[in-house]
Amino acid sequence: xxxGVLLPVLALMTSLLASVVIFALPERMHGVRVLINLGAAxxxxxxxxxxxxxxxQGREYEVAFEMLPGLRFVLRADALSMLFAGLSGxxxxxxxxxxxxxxxxxxxxxxxFGFFSLCVASTTGVALAGNLFTFFLFYEMLTLSTYPLVVxxxxxxxxxxxxxxxxxxxxxxxxxxxxxxxxxxxxGDLPFQAGGHFADVEEALHGPLTIIFxxxxxxxxxxxxLVPLHGWLPQAMVAPxxxxxxxxxxxxxxxxxxxxxxxxxxxxxxxxxxxxxxxxGLAVVAAFTIIYxxxxxxxxxxxxxxxxxxxxxxxxYIVLGLCLLGPVGVAGGLVHLVHQGIMKITLxxxxxxxxxxxxxxxxxxLDGAGRRMPATSVAFTLGAFGMIGAPPLAGFIxxxxxxxxxxxxxxxxxxxxxxxxxLLNAAYFLPxxxxxxxxxxxxxxPQERRWGRLETSAWLIWPPMxxxxxxxxxxxxxxxxxxxxxWAGLIVMREVAL
Amino acid sequence: MSFYxxxxxxxxxxALLLALLADPGWRLELPWLLTGGxxxxxxxxxxxxxxxxxxxxxxxxxxxxxxxxxxxxxxxVFWTLTLSGNLGLIVSFDVASFYSFFALMTFAxxxxxxxxxxxxxxxxxxxxLAMAVVGEMAILAGFLMASNAAGSTVLAExxxxxxxxxxxxxxxxxxxxxxxxxxxxxxxHFWLPLAHPVAxxxxxxxxxxxxxxxxxxxxLVTLPFGQVSLPDWxxxxxxxGAVGALGGAALGVxxxxxxxxxxxxxxxxxxxxxxxxxxxxxASEQFAAIFAVVALYVLHHGLAKGxxxxxxxxSLPAGRWQxxxxxxxxxxxxxxxxxxxxxxxxxxxxxxxxxxxPSGLDFPLAEYLPLLMTAGTIATLLLVWRxxxxxxxxxxxxxxxxxxxxxxxxxxxSSLLLFWWLPVPSGLPDNAGFSAMQARxxxxxxxxxxxxxxxxxxxxxxxxxx
Numbered sequence: 001x002x003x004g005v006l007l008p009v010l011a012l013m014t015s016l017l018a019s020v021v022i023f024a025l026p027e028r029m030h031g032v033r034v035l036i037n038l039g040a041a042x043x044x045x046x047x048x049x050x051x052x053x054x055x056x057q058g059r060e061y062e063v064a065f066e067m068l069p070g071l072r073f074v075l076r077a078d079a080l081s082m083l084f085a086g087l088s089g090x091x092x093x094x095x096x097x098x099x100x101x102x103x104x105x106x107x108x109x110x111x112x113f114g115f116f117s118l119c120v121a122s123t124t125g126v127a128l129a130g131n132l133f134t135f136f137l138f139y140e141m142l143t144l145s146t147y148p149l150v151v152x153x154x155x156x157x158x159x160x161x162x163x164x165x166x167x168x169x170x171x172x173x174x175x176x177x178x179x180x181x182x183x184x185x186x187x188g189d190l191p192f193q194a195g196g197h198f199a200d201v202e203e204a205l206h207g208p209l210t211i212i213f214x215x216x217x218x219x220x221x222x223x224x225x226l227v228p229l230h231g232w233l234p235q236a237m238v239a240p241x242x243x244x245x246x247x248x249x250x251x252x253x254x255x256x257x258x259x260x261x262x263x264x265x266x267x268x269x270x271x272x273x274x275x276x277x278x279x280x281g282l283a284v285v286a287a288f289t290i291i292y293x294x295x296x297x298x299x300x301x302x303x304x305x306x307x308x309x310x311x312x313x314x315x316x317y318i319v320l321g322l323c324l325l326g327p328v329g330v331a332g333g334l335v336h337l338v339h340q341g342i343m344k345i346t347l348x349x350x351x352x353x354x355x356x357x358x359x360x361x362x363x364x365x366l367d368g369a370g371r372r373m374p375a376t377s378v379a380f381t382l383g384a385f386g387m388i389g390a391p392p393l394a395g396f397i398x399x400x401x402x403x404x405x406x407x408x409x410x411x412x413x414x415x416x417x418x419x420x421x422x423l424l425n426a427a428y429f430l431p432x433x434x435x436x437x438x439x440x441x442x443x444x445x446p447q448e449r450r451w452g453r454l455e456t457s458a459w460l461i462w463p464p465m466x467x468x469x470x471x472x473x474x475x476x477x478x479x480x481x482x483x484x485x486x487w488a489g490l491i492v493m494r495e496v497a498l
Numbered sequence: 499m500s501f502y503x504x505x506x507x508x509x510x511x512x513a514l515l516l517a518l519l520a521d522p523g524w525r526l527e528l529p530w531l532l533t534g535g536x537x538x539x540x541x542x543x544x545x546x547x548x549x550x551x552x553x554x555x556x557x558x559x560x561x562x563x564x565x566x567x568x569x570x571x572x573x574x575v576f577w578t579l580t581l582s583g584n585l586g587l588i589v590s591f592d593v594a595s596f597y598s599f600f601a602l603m604t605f606a607x608x609x610x611x612x613x614x615x616x617x618x619x620x621x622x623x624x625x626x627l628a629m630a631v632v633g634e635m636a637i638l639a640g641f642l643m644a645s646n647a648a649g650s651t652v653l654a655e656x657x658x659x660x661x662x663x664x665x666x667x668x669x670x671x672x673x674x675x676x677x678x679x680x681x682x683x684x685x686x687h688f689w690l691p692l693a694h695p696v697a698x699x700x701x702x703x704x705x706x707x708x709x710x711x712x713x714x715x716x717x718l719v720t721l722p723f724g725q726v727s728l729p730d731w732x733x734x735x736x737x738x739g740a741v742g743a744l745g746g747a748a749l750g751v752x753x754x755x756x757x758x759x760x761x762x763x764x765x766x767x768x769x770x771x772x773x774x775x776x777x778x779x780x781a782s783e784q785f786a787a788i789f790a791v792v793a794l795y796v797l798h799h800g801l802a803k804g805x806x807x808x809x810x811x812x813s814l815p816a817g818r819w820q821x822x823x824x825x826x827x828x829x830x831x832x833x834x835x836x837x838x839x840x841x842x843x844x845x846x847x848x849x850x851x852x853x854x855x856p857s858g859l860d861f862p863l864a865e866y867l868p869l870l871m872t873a874g875t876i877a878t879l880l881l882v883w884r885x886x887x888x889x890x891x892x893x894x895x896x897x898x899x900x901x902x903x904x905x906x907x908x909x910x911x912s913s914l915l916l917f918w919w920l921p922v923p924s925g926l927p928d929n930a931g932f933s934a935m936q937a938r939x940x941x942x943x944x945x946x947x948x949x950x951x952x953x954x955x956x957x958x959x960x961x962x963x964x
Contacts, residue, residue, distance in 0.1 A: 389638075390605065391598035392532055400533065400594070400642070407646040415642060419635045426631045437572065438612050438620070480530045 004061050007051050008075045008128050011085065014044040015092070015124060019117035027110045034100050037113055041093035044124070048089040052082045056482070056490070064130065072189055073137075074130025079491040080265075083334065083484070084127035084258050087341050088250045090470075092120045094463040098349055099242035101459020102356060112152055116243075118145035119251055126255045131191045132180045132267065135259060139176070139223075142255055143169040149243045150236050161235040168222050168232040169252075176219025176259075179212050183267075186212070192262055194495040196269020198276075206276060209268075213278050216263050217285075223256030224319065225312045227289040233312060234296075237304040241352025244304060248311045249345035254337060257318045261334070264322045265496050274325060283323035287417045289316035294424035303351050303363050306428060307344070310387060313421065314340045320414065321402050327492045329405020329414075332398055335488040339386070339394040342470045346383035349464035350376050357456040359447025363432055368441030373455040377436045379464040384429035386471045389422045394474035397485055499567055502574040507558035509578060513585040514551035517544055518921075525591070532594035533651050539589060541923050545793035546715055547588045548920060549800040550708045554581050556909040557707075560808050561700040563901020569613065576609025577701070583607075584709055593641050593651040600637070600716070603709060604630045604680070610701035611693045622692035629689045633679030637716070640672030644720060653719050661725030670731065673720050680713030682765045683772065684741040690765060691749075695757035700905070702757055703807035706764045707800040714771060714796065723778050723785040729861035732780025735772055736863040740870050742769025747877030756810045756889040760803065763881040767799050767835065770850070770874045773867060777854050780861040784853065790925040791849045797920065798842040801913035802831040806882075808906040810889060813896040828889070831913045832882035836875055836949065837942050839935045842917040844942050847875065848934055852927035872945050879949035887957065 018040035025033055051061055061077035077085070099116065103109050122145055125138030143166070151162035183190070186208060190197050198209060222229045233253070237244050247253065264273050264282075273279050293313030300306035317340065321333010353376045354360040354369060370377040386393035391400075399418050406414035451457050478485040520539045528535030539547075558577075565573060583603025590596035608630075612623035645651050647669070648659030660669050675686065682690045694706045722728070743766050750762025771792060778788040809828040814821050834841035837848075856865045898906075928934075935942065 385605070390601050390634075391594060396594075396598075397532070399638070403638070403642040404646050407642060415639055419639055422638070423631060423635055430627060430631070434612075434623075437609070438615065438623075440615065476532065477530055478532055479534050 004059065005063050007047055007054075008061050008077050009063055011044055011047040011051070011077075012075065012121060012124050012128065014040045014047065015117045015121035019114050019121060022110060022117060023114040025110055027108075030109070033110065033113060037096045037100070037117070038093070040117065041089075041096050045089045045093055048082065048085050051077045052086055052482075055079055055082055062130065070184075070189060071133055072131060072191075074134050074191060075125075075128045076130035076192070077128055078192075079487065079494055080261065080334075081127045083337055083487055083491060084250075084254065085124055087254070087338050088120060088123045088127065091246065091250050091341060091345055091467075094466055095242050095246050095345070097459055098245070098352070098463040099240075101457045102240060102242050102352060104457070104459075108152070111148065115145050115148045116246075119149065119246070121145075123251050123255060126258060129192075131189060132183070132262075133189070135262065136173075136177060136180055139255060139259065140173050142251065143173060146243075146247065146252055150239045150247075152240055152243065153238065155238070158238045161232075161238045165232045165236050168229070172219045172222030172229065174219075175215055179215035179219055182208070182215070183212050190267055192266035194266065196265065196267055196272055198268050198272035201272065210276055210278065213263070213268065213273070213276070217260060217282060220256045220259040220263065221285075223252050224260060224315055225253055225256070225289070225293075226285055226316065226319065227292045227312070230289070230293070230312045234305055234308040237308045241304075241348055241355060244308075245345045245348035245352065248308070248348060249341040253311060253315045254341065257315050257337065260319055261322060261337075270322075270325065270330075270496060279323040279325070283320055283411075283414075286316040286320035286323065287414070289313065290320065290417055290421050291424070294421055294428070297428045298424065300428075301362050301364065303354070303361060303366070303432070304348070306363065306432075307347050307351060310425070310428070311340075311344055313425075314344065314387065317398060317402065320417070321405075324402065324405045324409060324411060324414065326405045326409045327489075327496070328408060329402050329411075330496055331485065331488040331492045332401025332403075332405050334491055335401065335485045336398040338484040339398050339471070339474060342467050342474065343383050343386040343394060346379050346464050346467040346471060347387070349460070349467065350380040350383065353456050353460050353464070356460060357449055357451075358445035360445065363435065365443075365446060366432060366435040367439035368435075370436035371441070372445070375455060375461055376464060379468040380436065381433050382468050382471060384433055386475070388425045388429055389418075392472075392475045394471045394484075397475050397478045401485070499570055502570045503562055503565065506561050506574065506577065507555055509558060509581055510551040510554035510585065513547060514555060516589070517547040517551055520544070532592075532598065534592060535595050536591040536652055537589045537595065538591045542718065542789055542793055543588050543715075544921070545797050545923050546711060547585065549711070549797045550584055550588060552912060553704055553708045553800055553804045553909075554584070556804060556905050556912060557700040557703045557808070558905075559908060560703070560902055560905025561698070563899035563903070563905065564698065564700055564811060569615075572609070573613055573698070576606050576613070579606035580610060580704075580709070584704070584712060587712055588715065591653050593645050593653060593656070596653060596716075596719075597637065597641060600712060601634055603712060604634060607705065607709060610697050610705070613698055613701065614696060616696070619696040622689070622696045626689040626693040629679050629686065633676045633686070636672045636676030636679075638676075640669055640676055640720070643669045643672070656720050657722045658725050660720070661722035666722070670721060674717065677713040677716030677720075680710060680716070681772075682710060682713070682742070682768045684738055684745060684765075684769070687742070687746075687765050691753075691758055691761040694761040694764065695755060699757070699807060699811040702760075702810075703804045703909070706761060706807055707804035710764055710768060711796050711800060714768070714775070714792070717775055718789065718792065721779065723789070724782050727780055727782045727860075729780045732776045732859075732861045733863045735776030735779060736867070736870070739769045739772030739776055740866075742766065742772060743870065743874040744769070744877050747881050750881045751884045753884070754888055756885050756892070757807065759881055759885045759888055760806055760810065763835070763878065763885070764803060766874070766877055766881060767803070770871070770878075771795055771799075773854065773870060773874075774850060777859055777864070777867070780864070781859045784858060787925055787927070788853050790923040791846070791853050791927070793923040794849055794926060795846045797922070798846040798917065799835065801909065801917060802834050802843065805831040805906065805909035805913045806885065808902075808909050812902060812906055813894040813898050815897075816895050825886075827910050829882070829886055831910060832885060833879070833946070834913060835882060836879035836946055838946060839939045839942050840932070842913065844935050845930045847871070847942065848938060849927050849930040852929060875945040876949045876952075879946055880953055883950070883953035883957075887953075
């Protein structure tokens with residue numbers, strides 16, 4: 001029982017404490033900071049690993065206490081939490097390693113890593129939150145801890161993007177708070193529970209519940225970058241590469257998507273949301289976002305910006321997956337939470353490597369970069385093919401499961417969306433891959449740095465190598481126990497109650 | 499660098515051994531792979547694997563004497579990946595493995611097409627990639643629907659499910675289109691005469707000899723053969739096959755570069771194979787016999803076409819006799835395509851005529867099949883003459899590096915001689931062997947003569963007008 005209480009708290013505290021200690025450390029104590037960062041990330045990974053093992057065995061982890069009368073603070077680890085916490089744990093460790101190399105010799109590292117840890121603590125809180133109120137606390141903490149990271153460079157552009165970011169997310173947060181408060185007033189405190197709460201709800205509540213659902217999705221949709229609430233995301237890519245990587249792969253957009261998952265599955269319940277006619281609306285918004293993001297990505301000449309629009313598109317796969325009503329399709333959507341994370345973080349790591357090593361930011365500067373940076377370029381190529389959905393990579397498993405699931409429940413149009421989106425993905429990723437490997441370098445690299453025999457700093461190479469292995473294995477070994485797909489299946493079985 | 503060069507011929511050897519030694523009932527279950535993997539072997543795949551491995555082998559030998567050191571490592575990587583995809587898809591028994599290997603072959607093949615890095619190669623590569631991606635998507639949608647109907651991802655379960663599905667036409671359309679891109683089906687073929695010739699010659703040989711057949715295999719293992727007779731689809735495919743066989747030749751004879759002529763010849767030959775597919779779709783009880791002939795045709799055409807493509811990069815010797823001998827050795831695989839008696843082509847043509855007899859097929863366009871096959875033969879040989887003509891016009895005189903000699907010679911020997919010792923599929927019609935060739939020599943020869951006279955007259959006219 002004690003470990004049942006202790007583990008979720010410890011998992012949260014590791015990054016929280018690391019953050020506090022790092023803020024307190026003087027700027028020049030570089031070695032100690034790295035040690036604390038990596039130690040905390042490693043420790044958290046172990047804790048999450050233990051919980052994943054326990055949950056697979058059927059153990060439960062929960063802490064709850066009443067903050068105010070009727071307002072409970074709940075931390076609970078279930079299979080769904082672990083999907084997100086596991087992803088954030090693994091990627092935090094890798095991003096920390098990457099960030100150490102990326103920010104070498106740059107100022108304000110203490111501030112950066114402090115907020116960085118705080119951001120991951122918030123993500124863990126979002127994953128472990130057991131009700132909407134607790135979720136909201138960490139969700140807002142995430143907003144506040146990511147803002148300093150977005151504006152870290154302190155340039156005019158960064159500050160503008162940051163302002164935009166904070167306006168969007170705080171407004172979204174306010175809408176979310178309104179919806180949660182309204183729901184609380186209407187039906188009281190609702191813990192997240194398998195199958196949701198509104199399976200048989202009286203007719204009188206249908207109206208308010210529908211409006212509340214729209215507000216909840218609107219509030220969460222800002223972070224999940226659902227069109228038309230996506231405006232902040234492409235600008236926020238001025239942040240340093242590790243921040244973009246984390247923002248796009250786990251922290252911000254995923255927190256939004258994860259919130260939508262919780263609301264649909266464990267507050268409303270799939271069948272109730274469907275009966276209220278809410279899912280078809282959500283599906284249409286998600287489908288539109290998928291296509292819109294891809295089309296916009298086509299027109300970007302800046303590599304990170306193209307990746308940003310791609311994120312808008314890809315995150316909505318998760319949302320679309322929720323609306324598929326059957327176990328296969330839903331698992332396909334859920335697993336994309338992890339798949340999109342490892343693929344997108346790979347791509348952002350690579351974009352960072354090109355920028356940091358060769359000074360490349362625009363896509364047309366990439367000509368011949370494959371020869372100069374083969375390891376990075378292999379990672380980028382596989383990440384891009386994963387995004388397109390080429391087998392046997394992770395993205396294929398997502399598309400295959402979502403497609404089969406959609407056909408099973410008669411939502412054939414989803415297959416069309418998947419195919420069109422894949423075509424667009426191919427159209428904006430394949431030219432980049434061509435430039436890497438088949439175009440000849442025409443001009444000297446904009447700003448080249450040398451690292452002896454290695455193509456770039458070892459700190460920068462290893463993280464994308466590891467995530468590349470993940471994105472290959474997540475597809476190739478999808479049928480193995482503890483694969484992301486397998487875990488998504490477990491979640492569907494235990495918590496979605498279809 | 500020498501590792502990248504000399505390891506090329508070694509790569510397909512394991513697959514070649516598998517093709518020669520594996521028992522047709524061999525299965526390998528890989529439950530942890532993708533959505534559950536199943537690999538294995540059957541008679542049809544054995545022939546496909548044999549051809550594919552053999553062709554990659556001779557092309558690999560040729561490549562040793564062909565490639566420059568520039569970008570050799572890159573070429574090696576894409577060659578290896580394409581080869582793995584091409585061989586792997588043949589032994590795949592489940593949808594995800596098949597699709598994975600198919601995609602690997604398609605996307606890595608791009609690296610072979612654009613290898614030379616010229617503007618022309620890049621343009622061809624763009625068309626190749628665009629059409630390939632569309633094809634991949636059609637295959638994905640088709641596979642999704644078929645395996646959803648079957649409730650299984652095992653390939654063998656798809657045909658009955660497709661046959662019984664109420665969306666049969668859509669699934670078939672998607673799969674026919676998707677694999678049709680690779681197989682060079684008319685209207686889906688645009689990339690082919692651009693991409694096959696611009697690749698380095700050994701890559702052209704495998705593109706046109708082996709990889710094109712992967713599209714055909716895709717049809718054979720997914721469409722509802724042997725389940726229901728589909729005369730409408732038979733009609734459609736007869737028309738497409740005819741357009742491919744004759745249209746490919748009509749466009750091909752106007753080409754000025756030898757490799758482009760050969761690429762059109764591949765479209766034309768795939769058109770003839772499409773006629774066989776049409777017959778098998780239209781007459782479900784005939785499908786097993788027709789499949790055996792398809793496999794035979796694939797083996798024959800792959801080896802002959804491989805040899806022709808490789809010969810396009812050979813220099814002719816200076817001595818008069820040697821020169822004539824060389825011309826003969828280059829021309830014979832071409833004549834084999836047209837069914838010259840006592841070549842592999844004669845066997846394939848006779849077997850094809852036998853299974854596509856209108857009496858055995860009950861669908862409206864079946865009665866035109868013999869006519870189409872004869873016209874196809876004439877068209878084939880016209881293209882071969884055109885190839886020799888364009889080749890002779892640009893041929894260099896001089897020595898060839900040993901790798902080229904060995905690769906080309908082994909391809910030619912495989913096509914003309916080794917073929918007779920290779921295991922052929924069982925269930926072939928009886929009267930396609932040597933004795934039948936003697937008895938039916940005239941039926942084989944007269945189209946050859948007609949085409950030769952036509953070509954000779956055209957050549958004379960062209961010479962006089964100069």
